[in-house]
Amino acid sequence: MSRTTHQLTPLELEIMNILWEHGPGNVQAVAQRLPERDGEPLAYTTVQTMLNVLHRKGKVRRELVDRAYVYTPELKRLDAMGSAVRDLVDRMFGGSAESLVMGLVETDQLTPERLKALQEKLLAAKAARTKGGKK
Amino acid sequence: MSRTTHQLTPLELEIMNILWEHGPGNVQAVAQRLPERDGEPLAYTTVQTMLNVLHRKGKVRRELVDRAYVYTPELKRLDAMGSAVRDLVDRMFGGSAESLVMGLVETDQLTPERLKALQEKLLAAKAARTKGGKK
DNA sequence: CGCGACCTCCTAAATACTTAGGACATCGAT
DNA sequence: ATCGATGTCCTAAGTATTTAGGAGGTCGCG
Numbered sequence: 001m002s003r004t005t006h007q008l009t010p011l012e013l014e015i016m017n018i019l020w021e022h023g024p025g026n027v028q029a030v031a032q033r034l035p036e037r038d039g040e041p042l043a044y045t046t047v048q049t050m051l052n053v054l055h056r057k058g059k060v061r062r063e064l065v066d067r068a069y070v071y072t073p074e075l076k077r078l079d080a081m082g083s084a085v086r087d088l089v090d091r092m093f094g095g096s097a098e099s100l101v102m103g104l105v106e107t108d109q110l111t112p113e114r115l116k117a118l119q120e121k122l123l124a125a126k127a128a129r130t131k132g133g134k135k
Numbered sequence: 136m137s138r139t140t141h142q143l144t145p146l147e148l149e150i151m152n153i154l155w156e157h158g159p160g161n162v163q164a165v166a167q168r169l170p171e172r173d174g175e176p177l178a179y180t181t182v183q184t185m186l187n188v189l190h191r192k193g194k195v196r197r198e199l200v201d202r203a204y205v206y207t208p209e210l211k212r213l214d215a216m217g218s219a220v221r222d223l224v225d226r227m228f229g230g231s232a233e234s235l236v237m238g239l240v241e242t243d244q245l246t247p248e249r250l251k252a253l254q255e256k257l258l259a260a261k262a263a264r265t266k267g268g269k270k
Numbered sequence: 271c272g273c274g275a276c277c278t279c280c281t282a283a284a285t286a287c288t289t290a291g292g293a294c295a296t297c298g299a300t
Numbered sequence: 301a302t303c304g305a306t307g308t309c310c311t312a313a314g315t316a317t318t319t320a321g322g323a324g325g326t327c328g329c330g
Contacts, residue, residue, distance in 0.1 A: 009287060013226055027307075037289095046289050048308075053287095067296070068307055082242035084227050085235070089244065091148055092219050097245040098253050100220070101236060105257055107217035109224065110232040112257040118233050119254045122240055122247040144317060162277080172319095181319050183278075188317090202277055202326070 006057065007087060008080060015050055016059065016073060016080065024072040026065075027051060141192065142222060143215060150185055151194065151208060151215065159207040161200075162186060 008016060018033045019025065031047040051071050054060045062069040085100075093099035104110040143151060153168045154160065166182040186206050189195045197204040220235075228234035239245040 010226070011288065017226075042288090043290050044307090045291070045309095049289075052309085078238075078241060081227055081238045082244070084223060085238055085242065085244060088219060088223050091145070091152075092216055097239050098249065100239070101245070101250070101253055102257070103213075103216045103220055104232050104235070106213060107220065109217070109220060110236070112254060112261050114233065115236070115250075115254045116258060118236055119247060119250045122237070123251060126247050146318065177318090178320050179277090180321070184319075187279085204278080 007083065008059070011050055012054055012059070013080070013084075015047070015054065016075065016077075019060065019071060019073045020077045024070050026068040026070050028068070030071070142218065143194070146185055147189055147194070148215070148219075150182070150189065151210065151212075154195065154206060154208045155212045159205050161203040161205050163203070165206070 014034065015030055018030050022029070022033065027044060027048045030051065031042065031044055034042055034047065036042075051060065051062075051069075055062055055071070059073070059075040060071045061074045062071045064070075085097075089095060089097055089100050093103060101110075101115070105112060105115065149169065150165055153165050157164070157168065162179060162183045165186065166177065166179055169177055169182065171177075186195065186197075186204075190197055190206070194208070194210040195206045196209045197206045199205075220232075224230060224232055224235050228238060236245075236250070240247060240250065
């Protein structure tokens with residue numbers, strides 16, 4: 001067993017983001033939504049190559065529709081988030097998620113006030129889920 | 136101008152972590168603290184190369200002591216944290232720090248309860264700082 | 271003095287990531 | 301039937317990252 005996590009590379013992630021946000025699409029759809037690189041868009045074949053890579057790695061599924069393949073995310077966004085965050089927490093914050101949140105505050109990316117509001121919302125949501133809820 | 140941020144690569148970060156935690160050190164000190172790779176430690180010269188790279192990039196300063204260079208972090212840990220987190224937030228959470236915290240909870244890396252405790256601590260600290268404090 | 275220990279610098283090579291061109295197939299329209 | 305648009309596959313090359321060997325310098329010791 002080697003690296004089970006197989007973190008997404010930057011460009012792979014950009015493409016997955018497009019698929020997660022706009023739903024399944026073909027090469028053209030993805031290419032159109034990718035932001036330009038130094039004023040020039042990425043070549044069609046470049047995007048295609050990346051989608052191929054993603055497919056080979058099992059991160060997307062594909063299906064022939066008309067002439068072109070339509071790519072659909074296989075990897076769940078939440079799973080990608082989970083491992084990306086875990087990765088950062090391990091590398092940079094000694095494995096402590098709390099440290100990451102503190103870091104967010106210390107580097108002025110989040111104020112304690114906003115954190116409080118968010119936390120209350122999350123707690124409320126959890127309470128609701130526990131009491132009434134369908135899981 | 137190209138990439139101003141110049142994110143640290145994984146191995147660069149590992150080395151910076153050692154320097155941040157244990158203070159300035161020479162190649163040997165760093166090499167000893169790096170965990171093994173597939174059962175074998177990294178070669179002395181490999182560590183040296185990395186320290187060279189870090190030096191060329193201005194992330195560390197170095198100073199000849201006796202025979203060997205002693206490397207000292209130039210980049211502040213907080214700055215590295217800041218840009219690593221900002222990077223993740225941008226790539227994965229659409230620029231929203233709150234989304235990152237939510238992600239932490241959704242992926243079971245942090246409970247709302249622990250978040251609450253943390254948030255209270257942070258608010259208290261801030262209040263103290265604002266009222267009495269130095270800084 | 272010559273040797274081993276220790277260290278630096280230079281250089282190269284393996285791997286991973288990004289980028290993209292060219293060959294070829296198919297469909298629809300001229 | 302040919303042409304252009306569109307799409308795939310294969311392949312290669314550029315760049316970044318990681319890994320490490322070899323040449324050569326200096327110091328202390330027998």
